[in-house]
Amino acid sequence: NAGVMQNPRHLVRRRGQEARLRCSPMKGHSHVYWYRQLPEEGLKFMVYLQKENIIDESGMPKERFSAEFPKEGPSILRIQQVVRGDSAAYFCASSSNRVGTEAFFGQGTRLTVV
Amino acid sequence: EDKVVQSPLSLVVHEGDTVTLNCSYEVTNFRSLLWYKQEKKAPTFLFMLTSSGIEKKSGRLSSILDKKELFSILNITATQTGDSAIYLCAVELDGGKLIFGQGTELSVKP
Numbered sequence: 475n476a477g478v479m480q481n482p483r484h485l486v487r488r489r490g491q492e493a494r495l496r497c498s499p500m501k502g503h504s505h506v507y508w509y510r511q512l513p514e515e516g517l518k519f520m521v522y523l524q525k526e527n528i529i530d531e532s533g534m535p536k537e538r539f540s541a542e543f544p545k546e547g548p549s550i551l552r553i554q555q556v557v558r559g560d561s562a563a564y565f566c567a568s569s570s571n572r573v574g575t576e577a578f579f580g581q582g583t584r585l586t587v588v
Numbered sequence: 589e590d591k592v593v594q595s596p597l598s599l600v601v602h603e604g605d606t607v608t609l610n611c612s613y614e615v616t617n618f619r620s621l622l623w624y625k626q627e628k629k630a631p632t633f634l635f636m637l638t639s640s641g642i643e644k645k646s647g648r649l650s651s652i653l654d655k656k657e658l659f660s661i662l663n664i665t666a667t668q669t670g671d672s673a674i675y676l677c678a679v680e681l682d683g684g685k686l687i688f689g690q691g692t693e694l695s696v697k698p
Contacts (some may be wrong), residue, residue, distance in 0.1 A: 478630075505684055516676065517631070517688040530685055565630060569684060576622055577686060579630040 478503075478568050479548075480580035487556045487587050495551040495583045499568030506549040507577060508541060511563040523549060556587045590615040594677050594689035602697050605667050609692045611677030612659040619684075621653055621660050624676040626691070631676055634662070667696045 479498040487493050499506050504525050509517040522530040523543035534541065538556075543549040553560055563584050567577040592613045601607055613621070620638045624631035635644045637653035637660060644651050648667075653660045664671055674693050678686040 507684065507686065509686075509688075516690040517678075517686075519685055519687065522683065522685055530683060567686070576633050576636050577680075577684070578633065579624075581630045 478566060478578050478580035480564075480566050480583050482583060483581060485583055485585050487585065489557055489587055490555050493553040493556050493560070493585055493587075495553075495564050495566075495585070496548040497551070497566030497568075497580055498548040499566075500578055503568035503570050503578075505569045506543050507567045507569075508549075508551050509565045509567065511565060511582075513562070517565060520551070553585075556585075558587050561585055561587045590679070590681065590687045592677055592679050592687050592689040594675075594692050596692060597690060598693040598695070600695045600697065601667055603668055605696075606663065606665045607667060607694065609662040609664075609675050609677075609694070610659065611661070611689055613677075613679045613687075613689075614658065615679050615681060615687060617682040618655070618679060619682050620680045622678045622680060622686070623651055623660070623662050624678065626674045626676055627672075634675075664694075667694075669696050669698055672696045 481496050506523045508520040511517050519533040521534050521541045538554045540552045563582045565582045566580045569577040595610045622636050623634040635651045640655040648665045651662045672695050674691040676691045677689040
């Protein structure tokens with residue numbers, strides 16, 4: 475079991491470009507969560523997805539950010555027209571969401587906007 | 589608003605010391621409380637607590653939950669330099685969403 479896989483591990487974008495972050499959940503997991511960790515802050519929930527559905531996007535900024543989890547392939551967190559304030563570590567977690575099971579985290583993608 | 593607060597925010601101890609990390613919470617729809625250890629990479633799972641008063645142990649680490657007083661503690665005995673990390677407390681809500689505390693940064697000196 476390869477665990478939760480995120481890529482790329484590091485991503486550098488210029489202001490105004492688009493950033494695409496990928497997350498492949500653990501085998502057998504159909505629930506994906508994205509979190510953002512800003513410097514000197516804790517992990518903040520962004521969005522919760524199941525296959526082809528957004529369940530809770532209460533933590534997503536209203537503009538420029540979107541997420542999907544298609545039937546086939548990884549979950550994608552997309553940030554359009556990036557700004558310096560988007561620089562952060564973005565973590566993905568997956569779970570089977572059976573009661574009593576924990577979420578497992580990927581290694582994260584460190585986004586730097588220059 | 590759902591809230592998880594950890595204390596202290598940072599802690600410096602010497603090898604062999606025992607430390608206690610605190611986590612208090614105010615949330616609706618509590619499902620479980622989790623502790624993670626974060627070094628320079630992904631948070632790694634330590635414990636999941638769902639019931640009050642039942643201590644969970646893993647080697648030198650142990651944790652307990654009090655659902656009446658809404659807090660949990662994480663104990664580390666005989667600390668080692670390899671225990672240096674940020675320890676994150678998170679409350680899982682119904683639906684699976686995790687609310688994290690700010691973390692406690694533990695530094696263990698030789």
